[in-house]
Amino acid sequence: MTTLNVNVHYVTRVEGHGDIVVDVKNGQIKECRFEVVEAPRFFEAFVRGRPYYELSHITSRICGDSAITSRF
Amino acid sequence: MTSNGKPKVAFFDFACCEGCQLTVVDSLQTHLDLLEAVEIVQFREAISDRGEDYQIAFIEGSCTRQADEERLRKIRAQASVVVALGACAHTACVNALKNLHPLEDVRRWVYGDQAEWYDTYEARPISAVIEVDAIIPGCPIDREEFIRVVKALLLGKKPPLPDYPVCVECKLKENVCMFHIGKFCMGPVTRAGCGAICPTYGDGCEGCRGFIPAPNENAMKDVLADAGLTVEAIMARFTMFNTYLVSARKADGEERR
Amino acid sequence: MKLMILDKSALAPMVNALRADYRVVGPQARGPQFAFDVITDPAQLRLDYNTTILPPKKVLQPQYERLLSFNRREYQVTPIIEATPTVLVGVHTCDLHAFLLLDQAFSREYPDAHYLERRRQTVIISLECLEPCDEYSFCRSMGTLTSDTGYDLHLTDLGTAYAVHVATETGRQILSRYATVREATEADVRQLNEVLSAKWPRFTYRLDFDAAELPALLGAAYDHPLWEELGERCLACGSCTNVCPTCYCFNVFDEVDMQLVAGERWRCWDSCQLDEFARVAGGENFRKARSARQRHRFMRKGKYLYEKFGELGCVGCGRCIRACVAKISILEGFNAIHQSA
Structure with a gap:
């Protein structure tokens, strides 16, 4: 029976950091995890206390490339 | 340099949205010849290769964790030229807004009981940790400016950075x-x-x-x-x-x- | 100088006829302001405009312009002169005076082939101002409220028609080929004279003194406290010089292809108000302080250009005053220096 240990230390060709961990023992999946190892930016916390008209401009930087379309 | 004389280039990211790297990918739409001028050996967002032998490092993202510093220093030790790619790397961008709050409070507000899972310190530009040779500002970067900087580096010139408003x-x-x-x-x-x-x-x-x-x-x-x-x-x-x-x-x- | 009459209803057909052979550039609405731009429909032409954001200088010295192309492998350099036959319509007399100064700047010492070729291919149809264009202009003080030179045709609004002064052979040909006009009658001449003499009282002098005193006044004001005060308020954004009809400084840069073999040399407008303008090889910046840069601007406009070209560098258009978000006024500055002298 298959015993497998997959440890993808960061997935490529995607936006965002993620690792994949798969642990297979005797054909049985014991563990299968997608780990998000990205440094958090804390948007929910730092928008507190900002002027309301800024919020769409700041939160659209969750993905800055599409900042303008996100604003709408 | 590679045997073909092309400089080897790598892309890295820290706390950011990776949109500036996406703009780099986007710039290939209009500047496909970029791939003939340089060899990209590492670019997690775009390719699967993980080459560690590079001369030019483009770094996107702010440094927001003590643990990131070591990775930054490693890149600095390898690369002859380090370029801060985009506002997060250049100025810490909106990431630094969290610096205006107590960091413990910031962590709890977002992650509650799991706050201690998420290490963080005051967000800073990469220049606060390592020496930076060139800057491509903006959120996101301007792709034409990215191309201009690459050309200047290839020419061995100081990359242009507008000093006017x-x-x-x-x-x-x-x-x-x-x-x-x-x-x-x-x-x-x-x-x-x-x-x-x-x-x-x-x-x-x-x-x-x-x-x-x-x-x-x-x-x-x-x-x-x-x-x-x-x-x-x-x-x-x-x-x-x-x-x-x-x-x-x-x-x-x-x-x- | 010949005087003709162009009925207002004949203006649009004239513009359309000109468009067949020329690029026609004239004032158009831009948001709440105006800008000189290529006319694609005669209805866009707004001869009732107050003033434009940028002066029509941009037609003769574009903001960005290619100078030459080069190839490093073939050691080849080819000049690029971008000039199109152009009719520039609706130029106010302040800007005409500025053109006369630019002509000197670009033809003396180092004749500039790019500017001069565009100048050669540009027909100028100017417009007499009958009312102050806005609260900032002080053209009467600077002697630019009228001009008897610098144009091919000059229009004066007579209500239902324009009086057209024909100043050059080019102007005469333009009228005969593209416009339906008639010769002015004695009554027209009388009406024109009335309109012209009635306009002067509407323009109040804004300078507290005779502009001819400016070079001497500024000569004695090098250490005036005004400069420090302006330096504190100035943002060094360069807007004042970028909107100035007589500023002609430029920067030069190269754009190369990805193979680093071929490319083009460009120039673009530059500004003495910017931090790095006066930095020279070796790293020294000899006008580092904003106060020194503002002083330099005042000196250029009121003294240096006069010494160089015999004309004051300020035509009183007021654009720099309007453009300055920090509300720095060259007029108030000149008056303040006069007052303390």
Whole structure:
């Protein structure tokens, strides 16, 4: 029976950091995890206390490339 | 260098959205010949290769964890040229807004009981940790500016970085000034290079490219106050993208006439 | 100089006829302001404009312009002169005076082939101002409220028609080929004279003194406290010089292809108000302070250009005053220096 240990230390060709961990023992999946190892930016916390008209401009930087379309 | 004489290039990211790297990928639409001029050995967002032998490192993202410093120093030790790619790496961008709050509170607010899973310290530009040779400002970067910087590096020249404010590009486009139509704009103190894209489309500059080398902060505040902004609103304009720079300037007591 | 009459209803057909052979550039609405731009429909032409954001200088010295192309492998350099036959319509007399100064700047010492070729291919149809264009202009003080030179044709609004002064052979040909006009009658001449003499009182002098005193006044004001005061308010954004009809400084840069073999040399407007304008090889910046840069601007406009070209560098158009978000006024500055002298 298959015993497998997959440890993808960061997935490529995607936006965002993620690792994949798969642990297979005797054909049985014991563990299968997608780990998000990205440094958090804390948007929910730092928008507190900002002027309301800024919020769409700041939160659209969750993905800055599409900042303008996100604003709408 | 590779045997074909092309410099080897790698891309890295820290706390950011990775949109500037996406802009790099996007720039290939109009500058496919970029791939003939350099060899990309590592670019997690775009390729699967993980080459560790590179001369030029483009780094996107802010440093927000003690643990990131070691990775940054490793990149610095390998690369002959380090380029800060985009506002997060250049100024810490909006990431530094969290520096205005107690960090423990920031972690709890977002992650509750799991707060201790998420290590963080005050967000900072990569230049606060390692020496940086060139900067491509902006949130996101301008792809033409990225190409210009690459060409300058290939020519062995100092990459161009506009040292004049957005107003210059805005005036040369003959835009109606934001202040003349009751809007607010950080253009007079913000580094140009974006082609004044926000004012061109009717929105005041937010300062995402950081300040010019010697911004007249006091005069800018007077102008914003004249335009009807409260002290709080003026500070918000200054800190939206430039919290780190504002704090650093305050610490330096920098002021030039 | 010959005087003709162009009925207002004949203006649009004239513009359309000109468009067949020329690029026609004239004032158009831009938001709440105006800008010189290529006319694609005669309805865009707004001869009732107050003033434009940028002066029509941009037609003769574009903001960005290619100078030459080069190839490093073939050691080849080819000049690029971008000029199109152009009719520039609706130029106010302040800007005409500025053209006369630019002509000197670009033809003396180092004749500039790019500027001069565009100048050669540009027909100028100017417009007499009958009312102050806005609160900032002080053209009468600077002697630019009228001009008897610098144009091919000059229009004066007579209500239902324009009086057209024909100043050059080019102007005469333009009228005969593209416009339906008639010769002015004695009554027309009388009406024109009335309109012209009635306009002067509407323009109040804004300078507290005779502009001819400016060079001497500024000569004695090098250490005036005004400069420090302006330096504190100035944002060094360069807007004042970028909108100035007589500023002609430029920067030069190269754009190369990705193979680093071929490319183009460009120039673009530059400004003495910017931090790095006066930085020279070796790193020294000899006008580091904003106060020194503002002083330099005042000196250029009121003294240096006069010494060089015999004309004041300020034509009183008021654009720099309007453009300055820090509300720095060259007029108030000149008056302040006069007052303390």
